[in-house]
Amino acid sequence: MSMFEDANRKQISNRRKKDLYLHLLFIAATSIGIIALMALLINIVLDGIGRLNLDLFTNYPSRVAERAGMKSAIVGSIYMVLIMAPISFVLGVGAAIYLEEYAKKNAITRFIQLNISTLAGVPSIVYGILGLTIFVRGLSLDRSLLSGALTMTLLVLPVIIVSAQEAIRAVPRARRDASFALGATKWQTVYGSVLPSSISGILTGVILALSRAIGETAPLVMIGALTFVAFLPSSIMDQFTVMPIQIFNWISRPQVSFHDLAASGIIVMMVMLVLMNISAVILRNKYSKQI
Secondary structure: OOOHHHHHHHHHHHHHHHHHHHHHHHHHHHHHHHHHHHHHHHHHHHHHHHHHHHHHOOOOOOOOOOHHOOOHHHHHHHHHHHHHHHHHHHHHHHHHHHHHHHHOHHHHHHHHHHHHHHHHOOOHHHHHHHHHHHHHHHHOOOOOOOHHHHHHHHHHHOOOHHHHHHHHHOHHHHHHHHHHOOOOOOHHHHHHHHHHHHHHHHHHHHHHHHHHHHHHHHHHHHHHHHHHHHHHOOOOOOOOOHHHHHHHHOOOOOOHHHHHHHHHHHHHHHHHHHHHHHHHHHHHHHHHHOO
16 A cells, blocks of 8 residues: 555656646746847837937938838828728628528538638738739729728738637527527527627727738738838828838838837837727727626
């Protein structure tokens, strides 16, 4: 009996040691990522805080760093989000509702679902090539704000569809059954019971997908978005630029003053992304309390 107890204690001791070693390994891996991120953020803030002033928001790009700003890039990013947000929401949430509530669970549906999940992980440059082929050359939209917004819509649609499906799937079946028991139709059940219960998760997915689109550069470079725009687009068919492209333009210049200006632009873009992520958390908590 004592030999069995000794073996049992030894086995437990070995498991605790392994647990401790793995715990320390996970802490080390997390610390490396956090330290690298903090070093990068500190470096950007130190380089860009000196150029973070009102001129950065009110001036257009210039070949002289002291007079350069990113007004056209900020406005272009905002316009692009305003165009793509309603399109992405309607198409993405509509596709998720159809796949979860109306489509039959067969081989075709599983094939479509597999392709949507695969598209969510496709590199963004592929969507740029697709947007160039369909919108710029196929529909003759040229290098316009509309073609850029539609290209970015293609980029975020798979992410929105997958996140909306997960939110809809999390709604208990009992809510649907209760709605049907009261005589509601399929659409009344979806509109009055399923969507209110899943809206927090849907909005969170949409906002996070849009925040990803704000930081993307490759698709817009592929469709020919300009790197130097000294005007504001007056219509959706005008040429445009966005913050990531403007930052890329500055960082590619040899002058150190433009590098500091690019760091300031990165700070502005990070603040915008943080605000969008915070709004996603606020909306999720707000609608979760109302359910």
